[in-house]
């Protein structure tokens with residue numbers, strides 16, 4: 018019988034916590050879902066990927082604040098799946114590892130509702146790796162077991178055979194076990210595993226809050242108490258735990274585990290965020306810049322007419338934002354890139370050049386050093402400026418190096434104000450708190466306005482960032498940082514996002530030997 022109200026449920030593994038660890042298939046399902054029933058553990062940052070208007074149901078919390086029972090969760094899946102919806106059941110780690118995924122799939126199958134399982138990175142393996150512990154290692158561990166620590170090992174009727182497991186496999190990974198470390202360790206020792214066996218705990222693996230504690234089977238419970246290790250955590254027993262200091266992610270890559278403040282506009286943050294994430298850093302996004310349109314429609318109309326009358330020899334772009342906004346306002350005034358036909362184009366640096374290229378335009382000249390002075394020299398080197406008319410679409414209050422220099426060389430410069438690089442009215446509370454609590458390891462500045470505006474957002478000064486590594490995309494930005502009381506540690510020579518991150522990486526690499534492994 019055809020049933021056009023038939024829905025579909027995807028049981029999706031979110032991975033252990035790092036939002037990048039969801040699978041490509043899982044993310045696609047999540048983005049398309051109309052209803053998302055999610056667990057808290059491991060899913061936090063991914064919730065931003067849900068479609069606008071999707072119904073998000075926190076399975077850890079019902080209206081009256083009690084945790085939904087498994088029956089209530091299954092009932093929700095049956096209800097929405099049965100009502101023709103695309104439903105994602107999002108779980109931390111893998112949906113079939115201690116997550117009741119099998120039970121939910123069975124109930125859906127019994128009710129005749131189509132269901133697809135999309136596996137995830139289980140914390141038992143991926144979470145350990147993020148903590149610097151390989152679950153196997155040639156000649157050290159050739160087998161592993163994943164065990165629930167939820168059951169009380171002192172009860173006679175327990176389902177987990179600790180004594181037998183103790184020596185049956187090389188690596189024992191125990192989930193949900195932090196509350197029973199003493200009991201589990203004793204049971205394993207009683208089963209014949211030497212008390213000197215290395216053991217470790219990884220709390221909140223693969224998140225910015227990750228903590229690792231190491232010891233032996235004999236000491237680990239005491240170590241956990243002393244260091245305040247709490248759930249959710251992985252408890253691992255076996256020689257691989259002894260490799261942790263060697264494979265600590267912070268030892269393997271200079272940016273790993275660092276909290277890096279990103280201060281660009283929200284729209285522009287994504288490239289830097291991606292580059293940082295790829296190196297294992299934790300970007301903290303605090304947009305200190307908001308572009309407020311400041312466009313005079315009459316001036317834009319005049320500009321368009323002058324362009325189309327071929328009055329301009331040059332148009333100079335000093336930022337990617339200027340390219341984007343200029344083309345927007347030109348479009349709104351009835352023009353498009355053809356209005357620039359015949360006009361030479363100068364770009365301040367590779368970022369601006371790329372913005373032009375993404376719009377199908379080629380820069381005739383690009384300054385080598387990506388500063389105003391550089392544009393000036395490069396343009397003047399192409400021929401005389403005497404009597405030529407130059408269009409400069411840009412931010413209100415930008416530096417005067419270019420217009421002054423061009424005018425001094427005899428050019429007629431028309432500035433077209435596009436926007437004001439303003440300070441956002443508010444900053445994300447979590448990011449602000451991280452700054453105020455001194456939790457930021459690295460702060461990045463990609464323009465002078467981000468430095469000034471961040472100071473404004475922080476109530477006038479940047480002292481909360483005193484202990485952070487300060488990275489600036491170029492010398493002008495660094496100068497502004499100095500004026501506001503910071504001492505930049507890294508000033509990129511290649512004034513691009515990639516150049517800035519490369520300079521940061523090199524700096525951290527050269528200093529990391531002193532800071533790790535104490």
Ligand code: SAH
Nearest residue numbers: 033110111114116139140192193221222250
């Ligand atoms: N399906 C999940 C496991 C759910 S059981 C998976 O495949 O990972 C919940 C237990 O998993 C927690 O008590 C904890 O022991 C472990 N766990 C899940 N995510 C974790 C994380 N990010 N860090 C440490 N332990 C985690």
